[in-house]
Amino acid sequence: MTRTLQPQHPLATAGAEALRQGDAPQARRFFDQLVGARPDDASAWFGLAVACRGVADVAAQLHALDQVLAADPGHLPALLMKADHFDAAGDARAAAAYYRAVVARAPDLERLPLDLRAEVNRAKAKCTLFSQQFEAHLRRELTKAGFDPDTGSGRFGESLELLLGRKEVYLQAPTAYYFPGLPQRQFYEREEFPWLAALEAKTELIRDELLAIASDDRAFEPYVRSNSNRPPNDFAGLLDNLDWSAFYLIKDGAEVAENAARCPATMAAMRAAPLAAIPGQTPAVLFSLLRPGARIPPHTGMFNTRLICHLPLIVPEGCGFRVGNAVRPWVEGQCLIFDDSIEHEAWNNSDQLRAVLLFEIWRPELTTDERERIAALLATVGSLRKGPLTA
Numbered sequence: 007m008t009r010t011l012q013p014q015h016p017l018a019t020a021g022a023e024a025l026r027q028g029d030a031p032q033a034r035r036f037f038d039q040l041v042g043a044r045p046d047d048a049s050a051w052f053g054l055a056v057a058c059r060g061v062a063d064v065a066a067q068l069h070a071l072d073q074v075l076a077a078d079p080g081h082l083p084a085l086l087m088k089a090d091h092f093d094a095a096g097d098a099r100a101a102a103a104y105y106r107a108v109v110a111r112a113p114d115l116e117r118l119p120l121d122l123r124a125e126v127n128r129a130k131a132k133c134t135l136f137s138q139q140f141e142a143h144l145r146r147e148l149t150k151a152g153f154d155p156d157t158g159s160g161r162f163g164e165s166l167e168l169l170l171g172r173k174e175v176y177l178q179a180p181t182a183y184y185f186p187g188l189p190q191r192q193f194y195e196r197e198e199f200p201w202l203a204a205l206e207a208k209t210e211l212i213r214d215e216l217l218a219i220a221s222d223d224r225a226f227e228p229y230v231r232s233n234s235n236r237p238p239n240d241f242a243g244l245l246d247n248l249d250w251s252a253f254y255l256i257k258d259g260a261e262v263a264e265n266a267a268r269c270p271a272t273m274a275a276m277r278a279a280p281l282a283a284i285p286g287q288t289p290a291v292l293f294s295l296l297r298p299g300a301r302i303p304p305h306t307g308m309f310n311t312r313l314i315c316h317l318p319l320i321v322p323e324g325c326g327f328r329v330g331n332a333v334r335p336w337v338e339g340q341c342l343i344f345d346d347s348i349e350h351e352a353w354n355n356s357d358q359l360r361a362v363l364l365f366e367i368w369r370p371e372l373t374t375d376e377r378e379r380i381a382a383l384l385a386t387v388g389s390l391r392k393g394p395l396t397a
Contacts, residue, residue, distance in 0.1 A: 015040060021053050030060025041073070048077040052084055059087070067091070080111045086125055093132070102136040105129040141170055164331075176330030180347035182308035183384060188371055192330040194313060194343040198370070201278045202341055205317065209339040211271040212363055213319045216293050219253060219268060220361065226251040226295060242303040249300035256291040256365075259284060272363065282312040282366045282377075285385040289366040296325070296360040301353040307346035311372060311380050314346045317363040324356035336362065343367075 021036035089104030
């Protein structure tokens with residue numbers, strides 16, 4: 007039920023005047039009569055709450071505030087009054103919940119009257135204070151229990167940051183196909199893939215092959231290309247733009263013979279990788295270039311059944327990469343492995359080129375049977391692009 011807008015009632019006028027005169031008992035009598043006549047009027051219940059506070063009837067005050075918020079959950083003064091009540095009573099968790107609700111439900115400060123604007127800012131300050139007190143309490147109690155909050159597993163540290171509101175939860179959100187039951191991991195560690203060390207050992211050879219073709223813009227194509235069979239998407243200005251460009255060695259699961267012939271060392275290195283093979287669709291193996299000043303906006307990939315690998319080849323200062331709530335640097339010669347079905351973005355704030363070797367591998371949690379079934383399913387889905395459906 008939303009706030010009911012009704013004409014000013016004489017009882018409301020009389021109650022408000024009694025409050026201004028400091029006569030809370032008389033104001034309560036007026037507002038008691040008013041809520042009897044208008045039980046769905048949030049402003050009438052709020053007037054009663056103020057009057058009950060004036061006569062120190064806490065139970066009646068809270069009941070009136072609950073009626074206000076049942077009619078209008080975004081009633082900021084009522085939320086603030088409940089927050090202040092719990093704060094004074096020493097219930098920090100309840101107070102923090104209401105102060106947070108004030109901040110979350112308040113419109114832009116510029117749209118609020120000055121007095122209410124000040125109250126919202128006070129609620130923000132309270133939220134900050136409670137967060138600091140909460141963290142101090144957690145750290146103190148964990149230390150008493152024998153745990154150092156800043157050591158231990160990386161997963162525990164991330165859980166603490168999520169609990170404290172320093173990070174957001176990002177989950178898989180593939181645009182085309184979701185396979186259930188897979189771990190929600192943003193990054194995988196290099197040590198988990200025994201075959202990776204041999205690939206990284208060939209970084210210089212792979213970089214040399216890239217450098218031999220990097221100066222030839224005609225060899226590269228925009229990573230995001232127009233497709234007349236699909237609605238256009240400007241993708242933050244990167245559509246048909248060489249600022250984010252690709253040199254494909256394998257594209258849509260098929261080797262690009264001319265390009266592959268120019269990069270024999272890279273192709274040889276790829277033979278040891280468990281590339282995610284889906285006929286007509288994957289894998290892709292390519293040199294991915296991000297030109298100076300370019301930024302790839304937040305987006306998610308098509309499938310959660312693969313991982314994307316970056317072998318950084320040229321990484322100037324000022325480049326960054328985020329997956330979910332984690333930002334990791336590219337380090338030349340050290341692969342980054344991530345789930346691209348989780349929101350990610352990249353940027354190059356330098357005045358030089360950034361380049362990585364990008365390729366797709368199967369997620370290690372999938373069984374051989376699952377990989378074969380997924381490949382058959384997605385190949386069938388892909389084939390629908392080429393003709394009509396049949397019964």
